[in-house]
Amino acid sequence: xxxxxxxxxxxxxxxxxxxxxxxxxxxxxxxxxxxxxxxxxxxxxxxxxxxxxxxxxxxxxxxxxxxxxxxxxxxxxxxxxxxxxxxxxxxxxxxxxxxxxxxxxxxxxxxxxxxxxxxxxxxxxxxxxxxxxxxxxxxxxxxxxxxxxxxxxxxxxxxxxxxxxxxxxxxxxxxxxxxxxxxxxxxxxxxxxxxxxxxxxxxxxxxxxxxxxxxxxxxxxxxxxxxxxxxxxxxxxxxxxxxxxxxxxxxxxxxxxxxxxxxxxxxxxxxxxxxxxxxxxxxxxxxxxxxxxxxxxxxxxxxxxxxxxxxxxxxxxxxxxxxxxxxxxxxxxxxxxxxxxxxxxxxxxxxxxxxxxxxxxxxxxxxxxxxxxxxxxxxxxxxxxxxxxxxxxxxxxxxxxxxxxxxxxxxxxxxxxxxxxxxxxxxxxxxxxxxxxxxxxxxxxxxxxxxxxxxxxxx
Numbered sequence: 095x096x097x098x099x100x101x102x103x104x105x106x107x108x109x110x111x112x113x114x115x116x117x118x119x120x121x122x123x124x125x126x127x128x129x130x131x132x133x134x135x136x137x138x139x140x141x142x143x144x145x146x147x148x149x150x151x152x153x154x155x156x157x158x159x160x161x162x163x164x165x166x167x168x169x170x171x172x173x174x175x176x177x178x179x180x181x182x183x184x185x186x187x188x189x190x191x192x193x194x195x196x197x198x199x200x201x202x203x204x205x206x207x208x209x210x211x212x213x214x215x216x217x218x219x220x221x222x223x224x225x226x227x228x229x230x231x232x233x234x235x236x237x238x239x240x241x242x243x244x245x246x247x248x249x250x251x252x253x254x255x256x257x258x259x260x261x262x263x264x265x266x267x268x269x270x271x272x273x274x275x276x277x278x279x280x281x282x283x284x285x286x287x288x289x290x291x292x293x294x295x296x297x298x299x300x301x302x303x304x305x306x307x308x309x310x311x312x313x314x315x316x317x318x319x320x321x322x323x324x325x326x327x328x329x330x331x332x333x334x335x336x337x338x339x340x341x342x343x344x345x346x347x348x349x350x351x352x353x354x355x356x357x358x359x360x361x362x363x364x365x366x367x368x369x370x371x372x373x374x375x376x377x378x379x380x381x382x383x384x385x386x387x388x389x390x391x392x393x394x395x396x397x398x399x400x401x402x403x404x405x406x407x408x409x410x411x412x413x414x415x416x417x418x419x420x421x422x423x424x425x426x427x428x429x430x431x432x433x434x435x436x437x438x439x440x441x442x443x444x445x446x447x448x449x450x451x452x453x454x455x456x457x458x459x460x461x462x463x464x465x466x467x468x469x470x471x472x473x474x475x476x477x478x479x480x481x482x483x484x485x486x487x488x489x490x491x492x493x494x495x496x497x498x499x500x501x502x503x504x505x506x507x508x509x510x511x512x513x514x515x516x517x518x519x520x521x522x523x524x525x526x527x528x529x530x531x532x533x534x535x536x537x538x539x540x541x542x543x544x545x546x547x548x549x550x551x552x553x
Contacts, residue, residue, distance in 0.1 A: 126242035151175035156183025188415035203288030207241035261288025278310035283523030327519030330540025374439035382439035442539030446514030515541035
């Protein structure tokens with residue numbers, strides 16, 4: 095089989111000569127490993143490699159897309175994509191201009207996970223699982239580890255030729271305790287941009303989640319009602335991503351008349367201390383970081399909300415052209431099997447000036463919510479399940495509560511954020527889903543934030 099470099103160089107010239115308004119191709123080589131435990135049982139362990147690519151064509155506003163995992167018949171892929179695009183095209187092609195780039199971007203991983211043996215990875219996870227099971231009343235556990243290294247070569251008919259390499263690591267651990275029909279779970283979800291050392295040395299945290307799961311069996315349930323709520327950086331970041339970030343993806347906005355009206359640039363969504371950002375470049379080294387997106391557009395720092403006002407949204411080249419805005423480098427594909435669509439990268443609320451103690455100091459009775467199990471969003475409405483919760487009484491953290499649910503309207507909630515901490519924290523354990531493309535590496539973050547009039551439910 096020919097080397098990927100030989101194949102891509104020959105295809106690059108053919109793209110320039112193709113009879114389409116625009117042509118591009120992506121090639122990928124990946125190696126991955128995964129380890130999964132269900133309770134004390136090692137459910138699966140393995141390592142794999144894969145390679146493939148795709149060609150995408152734009153003709154009269156219509157897209158054609160073909161993917162492949164064999165280089166046989168590669169020369170037929172460009173005509174096939176063009177034929178598909180011609181069949182779909184009925185108007186005019188719109189793409190925001192992007193300066194052609196020729197660059198090789200190496201991986202920045204400090205300790206590449208693909209250089210660590212499966213045996214060493216298994217030994218570490220065995221230690222974590224043994225710690226969980228050393229705590230009485232633990233009924234089961236779940237551990238899922240995955241890593242990978244990917245090399246992507248992108249080229250287009252505008253003379254871009256970009257090679258990027260990246261590594262990725264994720265780890266999910268949960269401890270589940272049970273007593274008298276009551277079940278409680280506490281988890282860790284973490285990862286890195288390919289630095290294996292970031293998931294080592296978690297023994298103390300693993301013991302704490304198991305102990306906390308048992309302790310929650312006897313914790314009281316919060317009374318349903320409206321509270322002043324403080325979110326930790328994990329849950330605040332999830333709110334920024336899930337409740338607000340998806341509404342900023344411009345393919346959603348462009349295709350939905352109601353959302354276009356709601357998400358009108360210039361609207362005031364919060365106080366002047368509120369800034370929400372999406373950026374693949376800043377902070378650097380996060381799981382959502384990269385230099386070029388999957389259309390060859392450079393990453394930029396995009397303010398979505400600045401001083402409380404809606405000032406930006408996330409774009410591909412096509413959505414930027416259709417909405418007469420600048421491309422933001424947010425066209426991403428989870429693999430070569432899919433075309434790029436508008437996706438978030440590292441989405442976070444910028445830090446303010448207040449300490450955590452200042453934030454809770456004047457709360458007579460409130461709730462401190464941390465971490466997250468899951469949640470749902472439907473347009474501007476959301477429901478999130480916090481992983482851990484505590485009462486706040488007279489400016490101090492008090493008794494632990496069983497996990498609570500936070501429900502509300504995202505725009506009302508943004509207006510009700512009245513305090514923002516100085517302690518930005520980024521979580522790298524997430525994988526974003528959109529359409530059929532998941533899990534896409536992203537990071538979410540926030541400082542501690544205080545929200546007035548937040549609706550809380552128990553079970």
